[in-house]
Amino acid sequence: MKIKTILFAFLAMICLPVVAQEQKMTEAEAASFRQSVNVVSKKITSLATDFTQFKHMDFLTKDIETSGKMFFKEPDKLLWQYKKPYNYTIVFKNGKILINDEGKKSAMDVGSSKIFAKLNKLIVGSVSGNLFDDKEFAITCYKGKDFNIAKLIPKDATLKKYLKQIELHFDKQEHTVSQVRLVESAEDYTKIVFKNKVLNAKVDDAVFVN
Amino acid sequence: MPKSTMRFLSISVLFALVAACGSSPVKGLAETTVETPVFRSTYFDDPAADYVYKANVTVYGHELSGIFVAKKKDDGHRVVLTTEFGNKLIDIDLKETDYTVNAIVDELDRKILLETLVADFRLMLRKEHHIAAQFDAPQAKILKATDGKKVNYLYLSTIDGKLLQIKHAGKRKETITFRFHAENPTFAEDIFIEHHDIKLKMVFKQLKNQ
Numbered sequence: 001m002k003i004k005t006i007l008f009a010f011l012a013m014i015c016l017p018v019v020a021q022e023q024k025m026t027e028a029e030a031a032s033f034r035q036s037v038n039v040v041s042k043k044i045t046s047l048a049t050d051f052t053q054f055k056h057m058d059f060l061t062k063d064i065e066t067s068g069k070m071f072f073k074e075p076d077k078l079l080w081q082y083k084k085p086y087n088y089t090i091v092f093k094n095g096k097i098l099i100n101d102e103g104k105k106s107a108m109d110v111g112s113s114k115i116f117a118k119l120n121k122l123i124v125g126s127v128s129g130n131l132f133d134d135k136e137f138a139i140t141c142y143k144g145k146d147f148n149i150a151k152l153i154p155k156d157a158t159l160k161k162y163l164k165q166i167e168l169h170f171d172k173q174e175h176t177v178s179q180v181r182l183v184e185s186a187e188d189y190t191k192i193v194f195k196n197k198v199l200n201a202k203v204d205d206a207v208f209v210n
Numbered sequence: 211m212p213k214s215t216m217r218f219l220s221i222s223v224l225f226a227l228v229a230a231c232g233s234s235p236v237k238g239l240a241e242t243t244v245e246t247p248v249f250r251s252t253y254f255d256d257p258a259a260d261y262v263y264k265a266n267v268t269v270y271g272h273e274l275s276g277i278f279v280a281k282k283k284d285d286g287h288r289v290v291l292t293t294e295f296g297n298k299l300i301d302i303d304l305k306e307t308d309y310t311v312n313a314i315v316d317e318l319d320r321k322i323l324l325e326t327l328v329a330d331f332r333l334m335l336r337k338e339h340h341i342a343a344q345f346d347a348p349q350a351k352i353l354k355a356t357d358g359k360k361v362n363y364l365y366l367s368t369i370d371g372k373l374l375q376i377k378h379a380g381k382r383k384e385t386i387t388f389r390f391h392a393e394n395p396t397f398a399e400d401i402f403i404e405h406h407d408i409k410l411k412m413v414f415k416q417l418k419n420q
Binding site for chain 2: 053055057059060061062064065066080082085086088090099101104106119123162182184188190
């Protein structure tokens with residue numbers, strides 16, 4: 001009898017509808033959330049953070065993990081410095097992309113590549129939370145346990161070829177971006193997690209070099 | 211110096227150069243009995259392994275870098291090259307006689323470039339080489355394998371039998387060199403591919419996934 005009860009309880013548990021981890025926001029909730037994010041992102045003059053990046057492709061046994069530091073200074077200076085497992089720095093500054101690949105330096109104009117120009121704007125926007133542009137993206141907002149989530153589907157044909165969706169996870173208290181997911185397809189995405197964020201500290205222009 | 215002598219010298223020098231370029235990698239070496247009719251490379255042979263490399267490609271002065279991934283499948287390999295940010299540059303299913311492009315960025319979607327990359331990756335990843343002849347060299351055993359109308363010379367270490375080099379050659383001369391550095395026989399930590407007839411070089415360094 002006891003075993004039957006336990007079995008019944010177990011079966012009942014697994015048959016119950018699973019509570020969704022994310023719940024779509026109502027229009028009012030979404031408007032309020034976006035407003036909070038916009039207020040905070042307008043106040044961000046600089047950002048320094050550690051990041052860990054996970055490249056997921058379904059056919060891999062393990063996600064490819066890289067990590068480093070990122071610096072942002074308004075309006076659009078961005079330095080992305082990979083430290084593990086290789087040294088690679090990319091700087092977006094004054095319409096140029098500066099690269100240092102294990103000591104080998106190179107530079108190119110952002111405008112020389114359409115996709116680079118789009119990605120530049122996307123990455124800067126993702127980091128600062130300043131990406132809520134309804135002309136560029138179809139945006140839906142969700143509330144999760146630990147984060148509020150904005151899912152952005154590109155409208156631009158060039159960007160759409162490379163990215164199916166961008167997900168921004170916002171800290172519920174700070175309304176800053178804690179995680180970015182760049183989804184290329186159902187099987188492939190890149191997840192970037194930010195930790196030890198420091199907002200609005202003094203960041204010298206000298207940081208943004210390769 | 212008389213004009214006729216100058217012309218004779220120029221032709222002689224030119225002939226010597228052509229002869230040098232046209233010399234077979236096994237010229238002057240003693241041919242021996244073929245020990246095994248099939249050489250099996252184990253560098254990309256484990257379906258459980260993710261073969262992940264930091265890649266640098268130099269083509270006619272242009273640099274391209276990113277992450278190269280290969281995964282063994284039943285009938286070939288899945289090969290993907292991404293940027294350091296994780297965006298896919300090229301994604302192909304590669305078989306011995308065919309390939310399928312799953313994704314490719316516009317900048318790489320050029321027939322000649324794509325077919326060159328496919329041919330190089332195919333030879334780098336090839337498991338079985340059918341041996342037609344064998345030669346002894348001072349620090350290597352050289353196996354000659356036919357490859358359609360071309361020939362591959364496989365250089366094996368005399369100490370541990372590991373594959374050190376592949377020289378891909380036409381009738382007259384070597385056109386591509388593949389060099390492998392491997393501490394153990396199942397994963398080449400460093401791979402270097404150099405074309406001698408076009409300005410294309412590729413360097414792959416194992417990425418130790420964290």
